[in-house]
Amino acid sequence: xxxxxxxxxxxxxxxxxxxxxxxxxxxxxxxxxxxxxxxxxxxxxxxxxxxxxxxxxxxxxxxxxxxxxxxxxxxxxxxxxxxxxxxxxxxxxxxxxxxxxxxxxxxxxxxxxxxxxxxxxxxxxxxxxxxxxxxxxxxxxxxxxxxxxxxxxxxxxxxxxxxxxxxxxxxxxxxxxxxxxxxxxxxxxxxxxxxxxxxxxxxxxxxxxxxxxxxxxxxxxxxxxxxxxxxxxxxxxxxxxxxxxxxxxxxxxxxxxxxxxxxxxxxxxxxxxxxxxxxxxxxxxxxxxxxxxxxxxxxxxxxxxxxxxxxxxxxxxxxxxxxxxxxxxxxxxxxxxxxxxxxxxxxxxxxxxxxxxxxxxxxxxxxxxxxxxxxxxxxxxxxxxxxxxx
Numbered sequence: 001x002x003x004x005x006x007x008x009x010x011x012x013x014x015x016x017x018x019x020x021x022x023x024x025x026x027x028x029x030x031x032x033x034x035x036x037x038x039x040x041x042x043x044x045x046x047x048x049x050x051x052x053x054x055x056x057x058x059x060x061x062x063x064x065x066x067x068x069x070x071x072x073x074x075x076x077x078x079x080x081x082x083x084x085x086x087x088x089x090x091x092x093x094x095x096x097x098x099x100x101x102x103x104x105x106x107x108x109x110x111x112x113x114x115x116x117x118x119x120x121x122x123x124x125x126x127x128x129x130x131x132x133x134x135x136x137x138x139x140x141x142x143x144x145x146x147x148x149x150x151x152x153x154x155x156x157x158x159x160x161x162x163x164x165x166x167x168x169x170x171x172x173x174x175x176x177x178x179x180x181x182x183x184x185x186x187x188x189x190x191x192x193x194x195x196x197x198x199x200x201x202x203x204x205x206x207x208x209x210x211x212x213x214x215x216x217x218x219x220x221x222x223x224x225x226x227x228x229x230x231x232x233x234x235x236x237x238x239x240x241x242x243x244x245x246x247x248x249x250x251x252x253x254x255x256x257x258x259x260x261x262x263x264x265x266x267x268x269x270x271x272x273x274x275x276x277x278x279x280x281x282x283x284x285x286x287x288x289x290x291x292x293x294x295x296x297x298x299x300x301x302x303x304x305x306x307x308x309x310x311x312x313x314x315x316x317x318x319x320x321x322x323x324x325x326x327x328x329x330x331x332x333x334x335x336x337x338x339x340x341x342x343x344x345x346x347x348x349x350x351x352x353x354x355x356x357x358x359x360x361x362x363x364x365x366x367x368x369x370x371x372x373x374x375x376x377x378x379x380x381x382x383x384x385x386x387x388x389x390x
Contacts, residue, residue, distance in 0.1 A: 005082075005083065005084035005085065005086055005095075006085070006095055006096075007083060007368060008085065008096065008361065008364035008365050008367070008368035009365050009368040009369040009372060010365075011361045011362065011364070011365040012365050012369065015029075025358075026351070027347065027350055027351050027354075027355055027358045027359075028350075029362050031322040031323060031343055031346075034343055034346040034347060034350070034359065035051070035342070035346055037346065037349075037350050038050070038051075038345070038346035038349040038350060039051065041349055041350060042109065042349050043108075044198065045198050045200040045202070046105060046108045046109065046202075048194035048195050048197070048198055048200060049105050049194075049195055049200065049202060050103070050105060050109070050342065050345055050346075050349075051194070051342065052192055052193070052194030052195060052291070053192070053194075053289070053290040053291050053294070054190040054191055054192055054290060054291055054292055054293055054294040055190075055191055055193070055294025055295065056193075056294065057290060057294070058290075058294055058295060059287065059290035059293065059294050059295060059296050059298070060289060060290025060291070060294075060320075061290070062290070062298045062320075063287065063289065063290050063298045063299055063300065063319045063320025064320040064322055064326075065298070065320075066298035066299075066300040066301055066320060067300060067320065067321075067322075067323075067325070067326045067329050067330075068390070069389060069390050070329050070332075070333075070387045070388070070389060070390065071387065071388045071390050072325075072328065072329065072332070072370070072374050072376075072386060072387060072388075073374075073385075073386055073387070073388055074373075074374040074375060075374065075375035075376065075381075075386075076375055077375075078375045078376075078377060078381075079377060080371065080372050080373075080374075080375045080376065080377040081372070082377060083368060083371055083372060083377045083378065084377065084378050084379075085097065085364070085367070085368060085371070085378075085379060086379075087336065087337060087379060089314055089336060089337060090178065090179060090260045090281065090282070090314070092151060092178070094127065094129065094151075094337070095127040096127065096128065096364055096367075097327070097331060097335070097336065097337045097338055097379060098128050098327060098337070098338060098339075098340065098360065098363060098364055098367075099128060099129050099130070099131060099153075099316065099337050099338065099339045099340070100119060100122075100123065100128060100129065100130040100131060100339065100340065100341075100344055100356075100360075101131055101286075101289075101318040101339030101340060101341040102131045102132065102133040102134075102155035102181070102183070102341075103133060103341050103342075103345050104133045104134070104135030104136075104202075104203075104208060105135065105202055105207070105208055106118075106119050106133070106136070106137070106345065106348060107136060107137020107138065107207070107208050107210075108137065108202065108207060108208065109345060109348045109349045110348060110349070110352050113137055114137060114138055115137065115348050115352075116132065116133075116136045116137055116138050116143045117138050117142060117143055117146050118348060118352045118353045118356065119344065119348055119353070119356050120132070120143045120144070120145075120146035120147055120152065121146045121353040122344075122353050122356035122357045122360060123146075123147055123148075123150045123152065124146060124147055124148030124149070124150050125148075125353070125357050126150075126357055126360045126361065126364075127149075127150050128150070128360050128364075129150055129151050129152060129153060129178075130143075130147070130150075130152050130153070131152070131153040131154070131155050131181055131339065132144070132152055132153070132154055132155060132177070133155050133208075134154075134155055134156055134157040134168070134211055135157070135202075135203060135208040135209070135211075136208055136210050136211050137207070137208050137210055138210050139210045139211060139214040140154060140168075140171060140172060140175050140177070140211050141171065141174075141175045141214075144172075144175040144176050144177060145175075147176070151177075151178040151179075152176070152177050152178065153177055153178060153179040153180070153181050153262075154168075154169075154172035154175075154177040154179070154180055154181065155181045155182075155183055155264070156168060156169065156172075156180055156181065156182050156183065157183055157186060157241065157243075158182060158187075158243045158245060158249075158253070159240040159241060159243060160239075160240050160241075160242065160243045161217070161221070161240045162252070163217050164215065164217045164218055164221075164240060165243075165256065166217075166256055167215050167216065167217040167218075168211065168215060169256045169257050171211075171215070172257075172259075173257060173259060177259070178259065178260070179259050179260035179261070179262060179281070179282075180256070180257055180259055180260070180261050180262070181262045181264050181284060181316075182245075182253060182261070182262065182263055182264060183264045183265060183288075184245060184263055184264060184265035184266070185264075185265035185287070185288050185292050185293065186265075186288065186292055187241075187242040187243050187244045187245065188242050188244075189201070189292075190288075190291065190292035190293055190294070191294070192291070203234075203237065203238075203241075204234060204238065205234075206230050206233070206234050209233065209234070209237055212226075212233070212236075212237050213226040213227075213233055218233075218236065218237075221236055222236060247274055247278070250274075250275070250278040250279075250280075251278070251279075254278065254279045254280070260281035260282060261279075261280050261281050261282075262280060262281060262282040262283060262284050262314075262316065263275045263280055263283055263284060264284035264286055264316075265284065265286055265287070265288065266283050266284065266285055266286075266306060267285060267286075267287065267296075267297060267299065267302035267305075267306065268302075268305075269305045269306065269308065269309035270309070272305075272306050272309035272310050273309050273311075276309070276310060276311060276313055280313070281313070281314070282310075282313050282314040282315065282316060282336075283306060283310050283313055283314075283315055283316070284315075284316040284317070284318075285299055285302055285303050285306040285307075285315055285316070285317045285318075285319075285335070286299055286316075286317065286318045286319050286339070287299045287302075287319050288319070289318065289319045289320070289341055289342065290319065290320075298319070298320065299317065299318070299319035299320060300317075300319070300320060300329075300330065300333065303315070303317055303330065303333045303334060303335060304333055304334060304384065306334075307333070307334030307335070308334075314336040314337070315334060315335055315336050316335065316336065316337050316338075316339060317330050317335035317337070317338050317339065318338065318339030318340065318341060321338060321339065321340045321341075321343075322342075322343060323363065323366055324362070324363045324364065324365065324366025324367035324368070324369075324370060325366060325367070325370055326338075327340075327363060327366075327367045328367050328370050328371060328376075328382065329387060331379060331382045332382040332383065332384060332386045332387045333384060333387065334384065340359075340360075340363060343359050343363065344356050344359045344360060346359070347359035347360075
């Protein structure tokens with residue numbers, strides 16, 4: 001990763017320079033066009049899983065709409081010609097606060113079936129860390145091998161089999177992941193009408209289970225190797241997947257690793273305080289992009305309370321992020337780093353690694369240029385007072 005601050009907005013100049021040679025962008029630069037393009041190329045079952053949300057998708061829409069209720073106050077004559085979007089996270093300097101949120105069907109979003117590895121290669125190119133999902137078409141070791149110098153994090157769906165959970169974490173450590181992100185809101189699937197209409201659960205069809213079928217503990221629970229009896233492997237996965245964790249489980253989770261431990265799905269300040277007191281290294285404010293529960297609070301509205309209760313712990317955020325402007329607003333409300341999900345997934349569907357890189361660079365360019373124009377040269381200058389409620 002670069003050691004000096006980048007002006008991500010220079011990506012815009014590259015596009016204009018290409019235009020002078022008669023070259024137009026091959027991939028869209030807006031979320032709406034990315035979404036439309038991805039819908040056109042993805043199979044219906046994959047599209048429903050990636051694009052869909054819980055219930056009538058009100059919360060999914062509300063997540064995105066929440067950003068429009070905040071306006072950034074412009075500040076002039078502050079020397080924003082030189083900008084620094086770098087951030088400190090768990091002892092490392094990252095070139096930007098952008099992250100790739102975990103998405104459980106990346107492997108199905110590329111024609112070769114290796115979308116997880118393709119996204120990881122984009123992380124290596126851009127310096128944007130990837131939070132790799134437990135649901136992967138490739139074993140975590142193969143995904144981590146593509147990161148280059150960019151740190152990666154492993155997202156854990158905690159199985160009921162504690163020995164299996166420990167094995168997954170130990171493998172993540174050995175593979176070089178820099179942190180463990182435990183997702184709390186998906187011990188059972190939410191009501192997802194788009195998937196229900198197609199009677200489609202990718203994992204129950206045997207997709208994106210490579211981290212299970214490659215695991216020695218998981219394999220030891222089977223009478224035959226999963227390659228010989230894939231139906232038995234799927235049945236075993238289904239029997240161990242859902243673990244409704246309680247606060248009594250937190251000491252055990254904390255004992256699994258010395259890597260930074262983050263809990264994902266926190267929105268209530270009291271839950272954040274309990275997580276902090278239980279020894280986590282960071283909290284992750286998210287409602288799963290509206291995919292798991294409908295009718296809830298937009299994640300952005302929960303963010304200020306989460307930041308206050310975290311009391312100095314790093315706060316990651318996702319849910320509803322569609323643009324670089326959204327990234328800036330989440331940072332101003334206190335997020336340490338901001339995850340994006342559907343936009344880069346759509347880029348993956350349209351262009352593989354190049355598509356993900358294009359989306360990440362576009363988001364960073366928009367964020368950087370917004371900070372330049374409105375007079376915010378560093379992330380430290382993005383304080384809550386920079387925003388006005390509309």
